[in-house]
Amino acid sequence: MQFSVTTSTLDKPRAGIRAAGIVHKRKPAAGASALDAVRDGEIAALLKAGEMDGDAGSRLLLPGSGSKGSALLIGLGAKKDFDARAARKAAQALAAALVERPATSAAIAVADFQPRGKDIAWVVHTLVAAIAEAAYRFTPFKGKEKTTPVKLAKIQLCVERKDAEAAKKACTEAAAIATGVNRAKDLGNTPPNVCYPESLADTAREMAKQYKQLKATVLDEKDLEKLGAGAILAVGKGSERPPRLIAMEYSGGKKGDAPVVLVGKGITFDTGGISLKPGAEMDEMKYDMCGAASVFGVIEACCELGLPVNVVGVVTSAENMPDGRATRPGDIVTTLSGQTVEILNTDAEGRLVLADALTWVERYKPKAVIDIATLTGACIIALGHQGAAILGNNERLAKGLLAAGEETGDRGWQLPLWPEYQEQLKSNFADMANIGGRPAGTITAACFLSRYTEDYTWAHVDIAGVAWKSGKEKGATGRPVPMLMRYLLDQA
């Protein structure tokens, strides 16, 4: 998909389909009025005849003829109700309608979709994200029964001259973010017989070949043993596929500038291990590497954009399987930090692979560390599928992520990390247990991580509820790439 910005009004660009907005009570927005000029008043006539009212969610398609492309009118609802949420919904309705048409090119009157309180850059970001989302398909494993391909390939965003510069900048950013989101979705959707720790390492190596600002380093099981990464190794012990610790160093900022380090949980399949999970929907545990997938997505977006910030993406990857060699409940392991852990439940494996990675990243003297993980089922109980849980040891960082989430609609919600919760991790035999009981499961998981992050500014993003969708729409969402990219853009 190719996105560009133009300062011509909607009647000018050559496009298979032109899209504009209609406000409730049959009022064409500015773009729709301009469009009507080339349609000889047809839109005004149809509105007058009551063919469309402009209610939110409504739409009307006017077929084209000859060189005149078709027109798509999207209902925006009442002006007074047109806030960011309504605009996002309108953008989604627009995107859904565009990708189902046979047209290969489209032009959109951007300002028609601008809600109160938001600038043109926000609208451009929202439109590009919505269209990329609607156009996403995952087909590498489809044999005969092909999904209908999307024909739309070129989108022109029509803006006023005064907005052109901001719109162009936003368009470039949004297109790069969409590439990153798609990468995260692809990795998340890839089946667990094809996506495993070494294959993720290959992805990192390939990306480093493709982008010259990127350097990839892979630690294999022997390296991890020499290092003393006992927690990552313990999780991978039951699998035929050995664990990997992967680092992607993106050098976009000044040399010597402290990097922002992202650490992604990359459990390519989580059976629970000896503490085996129940069978229902276990296939969805292929998404247990979506934290890692979001790290790949962010790194790719940074490379595409040439973001002037240093970012290190670390992926801590293993497959959690039951086996004669697998870790048992009751086993005690020594982590890279030197602290010992009594593994009371082998299904609490995410925090283990993260613990060693969070110790390892101290070497980067990071400005901040953000870990991203499908860490707890409890997070879904607390926040459902609307928001990620955010916790950490630094208010500014947590607030920065929350703000980035609000701005992009890729939301998070902060949970407390009060020291009292730490007591739930007490072990009679080791420095800590890897589980904290039923109450506040998302918080006690973060408490566990906090014991490995004391030396730097840190935030934890639990994406168990937002990284994928179940049911008919089953698939990875690419979240929280938009939140993280917005955060990094705000730092640049």
Ligand code: BES
């Ligand atoms: N990957 C899971 C968390 C998860 C569960 C994400 C369901 C999305 C949907 C994680 O490794 C896990 O199994 N966590 C346990 C922790 C418990 C044993 C303390 C959980 O949440 O049940």
Ligand code: MN
């Ligand atoms: Mn688990």
Ligand code: ZN
């Ligand atoms: Zn897991």
